[in-house]
Structure formats: structure tokens, C-alpha cells
Amino acid sequence: MAPSYDKTIATAASLAASLMLVRSLANELLPSEVRDALSSALASLRSRMTWQHTIVIKETEGWCRNCVYDAVEAYLATRINTNLNMQRLRVSSAGASEKMVVGMEAGEEMPDVYQGAEFKWCLVTREVKGDSDSVGDGAHEVRSYEVSFHKRHKEKALKEYLPFIVAAAKAIEDQERSLDIYMNEHGNEWSSIVLQHPSTFDTLAMDMKQKRAIVDDLDRFTKRKDYYRRIGKAWKRGYLLYGPPGTGKSSLIAAIANHLRFDIYDLELTGVDSNSDLRRLLVGMTNRSILVVEDIDCTIELKQREEDDEEHSKSNSAAKKKAEDKVTLSGLLNFVDGLWSTSGEERIIIFTTNYKERLDPALLRPGRMDMHIHMGYCTMEAFRILANNYHSVDYHATYPEIEELIEEVSVTPAEVAEVLMRNDDTDVALHDLVELLKLKKKDATDDIKIEGTHVDGKKDSDEIKTGSVQVEEKKDDEEVVVKNVFIDNRSG
Template structure:
């Protein structure tokens, strides 16, 4: 072999050797090697590879007893820096698994590239050749089901924001503790939401039978400070779903929107807040005169941004089928500004008014913040709550002023009385203005 190698090096030119050598190695390997390797890349077609994602989730449960010289550890828990770090999958480290007595070896590889996404990540799964078909038939199904089970019982939820420079979603631990038990809303709305969410989570077969994507759309609308963000947190905690918070005004066009949205995972919430402010595509269609005025304003501006059709195509079009068990939530302070096409059934399935404080919501907030169920000031405060528009956020702010119930409720009463006086003054000014306008016309 040494003589043969020397002869080849002396006689055969280098380019020919480079061409022949891999083919000879592959030929001998196919006959003499007893192992087979599956390559599982992070990307598959236009979307993330679901098998890769399942492997990422599943293999973290096989790291505790990993016998290697290094381990990947870290924590994204900003609220608890002293918490025990989590284990991550270290690159180029062999992870051993066993399935029905068959020995399996996993290895994560990462290679830098010169084009997007600038890093190619993939798993190698190695087993004996004779078990290749069994792996394809049984093991990958077991892998997917195990990962799904782990995700349903995960302890930490994450909120993602899109990093446009890196073209990727970046995560932080979501520790908003609002639940439907602590959310200050009317009992009927609470029951309606819980029943609807539970029916959705169990509706896979139903959605499939009627030929619809397994998704649900909620529109939360109402004045600022009425608990729209808290409602989102309660939904996420009830469903145990991660949140993808998309600032839609930062999306340049429909193509980028598709790339962003198809990178979200199943069993998640896509949140687009203040949609009436974020994209021209979501706003009410204008009249002819309004269009002419707006056209003159926009003549010198570049034609950028997402279109209404681009947004609707993901909400209710063909692209809505790329993924399942997803909840889409839009929030707005001005429902009337949204294009009617965005509000049709099948796009935003449930419209939820998050309104001003009611007597029930008031008592719920007082019970949570002051730990009392009754007080001598309840009656005058309830009457003022009915007379003036006050948000739950404003009520909560007043209740947090003191842990002493007498002091906190007295401050709340004064706040509501001042709010009532201001309302009466504003009404008086408006009436006087209308009278003056009428006299001027005469």
C-alpha cells in the first residue's frame, strides 16, 4: 500500500487524485462499514425542519448523564441570575440514545457559511445498517411524539422578538404571572375565553375534518390600560404557549413577512400589538376623496411595507396552513380604523372588547391588591366608577399607593372625584362652544 501510494503521488496529477480518492473511499466504505448516518438539517425547503426541532427538544433530556469533557450550560432567566443553568446540546459531542435495544449516536454539527443564515446546523444520527428502515418507520415517530409531550409540559415559556439584522427570532424567558384567576375581567368573559381556548386545543380532528388550518384568531380592542396585554399573558399561561411578539411596522415587505412568520413554531401565539398604528395594510380603506389626498402626500415616498393581501394570506390564506395549533392575536385601541377585510370571520374569530372598569372588576382589583372584600368606601367608589370612564390600570395604580386599605381607597375616591369634575368641566366647555358656533352661524 505504501509503494502504491508513492507511485500514485509521483505519477498521477493532484487534481485527478482529488477526484478519484473520495470515490474510492466511498466505494470501499459501502462494502466494509456497518453503520448508516441520517443527516437532519435545520432548514427544510422554505421552513424550519420539524425533525430538527424535535431532536433539539428531545436530546436535552439525554444530557444529564452525558460522559464528555465539556457541557454547554446557560440561562436566560433575567429575573433570577442565581438560578441553576440549563443544559444545551454541545456541538461535535456524541449523545447516546437507545430505542428498543438499538444503540444510536447523535452529533450536532455547526458550519459557518458566507450566505444567509450564515450558519448551517445539522444533526448526524448514526446506527447500524440493518436498522435503517426501522429508524425511518418507528424511531422518528417516537422522536416527534416525545418532543411534543415535552413541549406540552415545559416549565419555562419564552417570548420572542424578531432581530432583523440577524434575520432570526431571539428569546427571553416569559415570566408574566397573570392567569385567568388573577385577571380582572367579568365572569362571563372569563368563562367564554377558557371554554373557547380549551375547545381549540382539543380541536385537531375537527379542523382537519372541515378542511381548515388549526389556528384561532383573537382581536383585543378597547381603550389603553384596559388589560389587553394582561389578557395575552393569561392566554399564554393557560395554553402553555410561547409568544412571538412582532413589531409589524419594522417589516419591509410581504416576502420578509412570510419568512418571519414561517419561522415561528407550532403551539405558539403570534402577537401583533396596535395593528392600527403599525401597518397601512391593516387600516380601513379610504373613500375616493381621502385616497386622492393621501396619494398626493405619498407621491414622493418609496412604495415599501406589507400589503393587506400579504397579511391576510398568512392569517387566512394558503400560508396559514404552514404550521398548526397557533393562536394569532391582534390588539388595537381603535377597531374602527381597521380594514373590514381583516375582521371577517375566519381571520379574527373572536372579537373581545376590553372595556373600562366595572364594579365587579373594581372589587376584584381591591381583593387582589388590598386583600379585603368590603369597605365603607365601596358604595361611593362604585357609583363614581359607573359615572366616569376609568381603566383597570388607573385603579390598580391608585391601589398600589399604600398597603393600608383606608389610605388607598381614600386616595382612589379623591382620584375618581377629580376625574368626575374634569369630565363635567369638559362637557360644559363643549356645550358653550356649540352655543357660540350656533350664534355665529345665525
Template sequence: MASSFFAQRIPSVSAIFSVYTSLSAFTILFRTILNEIIPVKVRDFLVSKFTDYFSSHFNSNFTFIIQEQCDYVTNQTFRAAETYLPTLLAGTSTGSLLVRSINLKNPMAKPRYGIPVKAKITDEFQGIPLEWTLHSEKTITLTRKEFRDMIMSDYFTYIAKSSVDILKHIENLKIHTYNPHNREWESAVFQHHTTFETLAMETELKNTLIRDLDAFSKGKNFFKTVGRAWKRGYLLYGPPGTGKSSLVAAIANHMKYSIYDLQIQSVADDAMLRQILTSTENRSILLIEDLDCSGTDASCRNVNQDEKEGGENQNKKKKKEVTLSGLLNFVDGLWSSCVEERIIIFTTNHKEKLDPALLRPGRMDVHVLMDYCTPVVFKKLAALYLEIEKHDMFEPIEKIFLEVKATPAEVTEQLMVSKNPDIALRGLVEFLLSKKLTKKNEDTEIKEAEA
């Protein structure tokens, strides 16, 4: 009875074929009318809307794409994810890991592990499972359909805060140099040993710098309140060999900031300079050394002016180059706010050659004279290299320093001759007396020439 009932309800093959034929004919007719009446652009728009609608409702995943570059600056969300994801190595679903040993001081140290390209990393946030994928060194994706709003509002903020905490406790700093051919920063591990504890410098000046750096690191709210970019500028000037580079290293180690060492001579023009500097990270040091030789000082500009007046090198005059205004605009102009918590350090051997515009307050907040060796600096060097606090020869050596100019680098070279304090200090006395005699002879020759 039941079988006969269902047999009556099931349509015949001919009926199904008839319905299929009718639908096919209707579809062809509808497509023809659609193509004839509706313009191509309107059809494409409708198709795209239908596709987006069905994809958003029936696709099981939603993907956030995070790329390294965003407009003219580095994508800080990418940097935060790049810092945060290595802490999730336990959640990688790949059969491989990057193994790196970057401790130059201890080759036997435990290696560090990284995430290879194409690897998938799982994370959990407030009970929500998440999946990251490292597609390349410049693109990361995060996949999840549900809780999209929470991820956008809370999870990315959590990653940003976590990355800041991680960077504050980072063990290995980096020093970056710009490669103009590849148009990108290249980095190496920065393991300079100089700290403020080992830096040979006048005690009062050293303490002043430490207080200034500490106040800067805690001054985010202050800079925001007064409406200034969160940055600090230092000008280190003095003769070669007086410890300018060592002071930069001490600042980097004290602040836990990586260094971006920019050779301004290799930058083509102002546009390239903006592109280079906006691709640096927060909490970093921008170092421009030998500013007096960069072409932005007054002497170089005077030479260029003389060439223009003489009508020489017409082809060279048309060549683009970094201008003083371009550099100033980034140091103290609108572009200076692109990166937060930045320290800008310029070094020069000849402060008098710099354009006065570079020395204006607000651009170089602190001017630090790295001078010749003093008795205080000498004692610090002797304690470091000879491991002595007192010696009978200290007093006569200190008296010679009042008459002879010697750089800390020259003194260090003499102290490293021997571990025996007597031998090293005698050699230093002979070196200083030789410099004194040479200086006396030069002064005599000058006076005779003037006479």
C-alpha cells in the same frame, strides 16, 4: 521435505516482478482506452456509482443530517430533536456542558444544563445504540448503519411524540421578537405573572374565553374533519390601559404557548412576512399589536390613495411594503396551514379603523372588548392589590364607575399608592371625582362652542 515443497510453490522475485509489470502495462493501456473512448461525464458517473456502492457496503456508519430550515418552514424534526436531546445529558461523551440560569424570579434556583456544540450524545431505542452530534445551533446529525429503516420509520416518530409531551410540561415559556437585520427570531424567557386567576375581567367573559381555549387545544380531529387549519384568531380591542397585554399573557400561561411578538411595521414586504411567519413553531401565539397603526387598516390605505391622486412621494410609492392581502393570506389563506395549533392575536385601540376584510369570520374568530373598569373588575383589583373583599367605600366607588370612565390601569395606579385600604380607596375616590369634574367641564365647553 515440507520446506522443499513450499520452496517449490513460492514464486521467484523475477516472476512477481514480471506479473507486476504486466499488470501495470495493462492498467495504463486500459486507462488510455477509457479516456479516449468514454466521455468525461460518463466516466464521472461510473466512478460515482462505484464510490457509492463501496461506501454503502464497507462504511461502518450511516449519517442522518437534520437541519433547522427545510424549504420555507422550520424543520419540525430539528425542533423535536432540539427538545428531546437535553433529556439525554447523562449520555453525553463530552467533557463540558452548558450551564444556564434563566429563573428571573429566583436567582438562587438550580441552573439548567444544555448540550454544547460538537458534543456527542448517545441514546438507545429498542436495544439499538445511537449517537447524536450537535454540529452547530442549526445542524444535528444522527449516526447509525444498521436498522436504518427502523430509525426512519419508528425512531423519529418516537422523538416527535416525546417532544410534544416535553413541551406540554415545559416550565419556562419564551417570547420571541424578529430581528430584521439578522433575519431571525431572537428569544427571551417569558415570565409574566398574569394568569386567568389573577386577571381582572368580567367573570362571564373570562369563563367563555377559558372554555374556548380548552376546546381549541382538544380540537385537532375536529379541524382535520372539517378541513380547516388548526388555528384560532382573537381580536382584542378597546382603549389603552384596559388589559389587552395582560390577557395575552394569561392566554400564554394557560395554554403553555410561547409568544412570537411581530412588529408588522418592521417587515419589508409580503415575501419577507411569509418567511418570518413560517419560521415559527407549532403550539405558539402569534401576536400583532396595534393593528390600526400597522398600515393595513382602512385609514392608512385612504391616506395612501390620496397621495397617489395628488402625485406626491413617487419614490415612496414604489417601495415594497406589507399589504393587507399579504397579511390576510397568511391569517386565513393557504399559508395559514403551515403551522399547527396556533393562536393568532391582534390588538387595536380603534376597531373602527380596521378594514372590514380583517374582521370577517374565520379570520378573527373571537372579538373581545377590553373595556373601562366596571364594579366587578374593581373588586378584583382591590382583592389583588389591597387584599380585601369588602369595604365601606366599595358602594360609593361603584356608583361613580357608572358615571366616570376609568381604565383598569388608572385604577391600579391609585390602589398601589398605599397598602392601607382607607388611604388607597380615598385616593381613588378623589381621582374619579376629578375625572368626573374634568369631563363635565369639557362637555360644557363643547355645548357652548356648538351654541
């Protein structure tokens, strides 16, 4: 047996040497055109002899996340239980109260059968080094799913199997997935946590007419994909929420996310170094998401172009370069309705501010912020919703007095909610609210500023004894209420 084995080894070595000699002679004697033709023919022969084809689905494509990768990940998670032969699994959970998600571990294979055809999936990871300008060593992990199948199923894989996976993943996501809220970190990267905000339109303290208008607008937007494509506009919608602090702007954003089942991308502009980084962040957003920029008047310098030019002319070249690198209003607007606005679909863009009058008109024009929503002070209708939320009551003996006081004073829904949460006893909580409203009414009366000449002919510097005067009381950001106030100081 040993001589036969030695003979086989010797024959293999001789054949290998002969092939190397033939290759060397071919490279020297044959023209490059002939060598290329032979190489192509051999490659074609190998392709015909190989029965297995493979499709690679990368996690990202350039700056954008690959939606097909996410669909495959969601779909395969539902198939894990039917593949008990897998030796290594990856288990994760978004939180203590969330269910565990089971997925594939790198290097493992999982078969799947679709309409009689077998497809074999594998998760592949590799580490890629970044460029010299990256923070640290710049290395990061690149992941991809690879699906292998018999070559006769190639058309089925591309035209039927993968579209089936995308549709199945969308149905799974709509039914089961938790929402995420993303924050920007390290310049141009997003990090996320699970969004657990319980706000809904049912619990939102807002007048029903205004609430219904917002819900109808959102529902109409999500159904108009073909309409936006037909008219040649990006499939997006912009909302400006403005009003005093504590009027429910953040709760409305959470209610919109829960209603649409959209993730939230909370963009902190002060953490972005340049327009280039801003583009990277915004292009990296997924479809069916909400971009939120809170306190837009405070997070970016919204100066007129003439003011910018004047300041730039007074600065040196280094300062000019630094200013050019910063995030600008034009850089933000380019994503809102410029060429970059078409980088995604079915997106909501929300800006919030406490002072609408401070915003640059460029932000407010039609086509950028499609709907302006004023978040005002608490009304009786909003109060009734809060009372039902916190104490499950539709009516109480204090309601007539509360209604009268709410009409006279400016109180935010947040202030009302804070009082209602202090005590589990409904009677005590509502009587505490009455006291708060009375105190606000007294403070508002004490703070009235009287200007001009009064009914008795005395000027501002004169002491007012008795008289009826007209004063202006600012009710909220837009409304100025003129009231007749009677002042009686005769008793001292």
C-alpha cells in the same frame, strides 16, 4: 525489519500506480455507459460492506424551523446526565432565576440506547456564506444533529425511535419549558427573550362571564385538530381586542399565552420593509404560538383600494415601486387567511386597537378575526379582583361607595391598579381610590357640554341660570349615556 518495511511501501506504491493506470485506461477505452455501471456496482458494494447508517436532522428546512431538530435538542438535554464520558458540554440559562440547561457541544458524541439498539448522536456545525445582497458578509452558522446506527436498525430508527423522541420532547416542553416572546429585528429575523409576565385568567381584571367565554373558546380550539383538518381549514384562531388604553389588552394576551403555554411573536410592522420580508417572518414562526400585532390601526396604512389607486396614479414610477415594496394590508391578510395561513398549525392571531371604527372592514370580516373582545372600563367585578390581587381583601367598608362611583364614572383597570399599589395599607389605598373616583365624577360634570335650545328658551350663547337639560355623556367607545342634569347658577 527495515528491508521488510521498505518492501511493503514499495508494494503499496506499485499497487497504487497500477490502479491509477487501470483507471486511466478504463476512462479512455470503456464507453461511458460501462463506466457508470461499474461505478454504481462499486457504490453498491461499498454500501453493503458498510454497517453504519446516518440520519441528518438540520436546524432549518428552507425558511421554516425544523421541529424535529428542536425535539432532539430537548430530548438529548435530559440524557446528558447519563453520559458522563462527554468531555465538553454547553451550559446556558435564560435568566438569573432560571435553571441551567445543559446541552451538547459541537463535535461531541453521545450514545443512547432504545429497545436494545444503540444510537450515537453528534452535533455538527458549519459556516455558510450568504449572497451578495445580505447585510454585512451574510455568513451564518448552520447546525444539525446526526444520529448513526447499525444498518439493521434503520426501520426502527425512522418508525419508532424518532417518533418516540418527538413525543418525549413534547411532554418535556409542556411540563418544564419557559415561554419566550419574540421580536422582529433586521427586517426578517426574530430574536427572543424569556416571557416572564405573571398575568393569568385568575388575576385578570375582567368580568367572569366574558373571561369564561374566552377560556372556553381557547380550550375548544386546542382540541379540534382533527376537526380543522376534516373541514379543510387552517388550524388557527383570530382575536380582535379593542377598547380604550389601560383596559388590560396586553395583560389578556399574556394570560392567553400562560394558559395555552404558547410563545408570543410580537410583530412590529413598521420594522418590516416589504411583503416578502413579512412572509419570511411569519413562516419562521413555530407551531403552538401567538402572533400579536398591537395598535393595528397605527402600524400599517389601512386605506381603501380606490384611495391607493388614486394616489398611485399621481405618483411617478419610482414612488410606485417604493410603495409596492412596502408592507400592505393584502400582504398581512394573505397570512391571516390566504394560502400562507397553512404554513403552520395551532396558532393564535391577535390584533389590538384602541379605535375599532378606524379598521378596514376587510380585517373584521368572519374568518379573519373570529372573536371580537371589547376591553371596557373597570366594573365592580373587575375592581374586586384587583382589590383581592393587591390587598387580599374580599370586602371593605368602602365597597358600597366605590361601587356607586364606578357605575357613574369611566375609570380604567390600569388607573385603579395604580392607586391600589401606592400604599400597602388597605384602608389608605381604598380611601385614595374613593377620592380618585370622586375627582373623576367632578371633572366629568364640569366638562359636560350643553348644546341646542334649553328649557328656559335661551340659546347656546345665552348664560344658563337655572334649568334641567338633557346631555349626552360618552361612557366608552360604544355606549352613549343620556342623562338629565340640573344646573343652578342663581348664586352667581
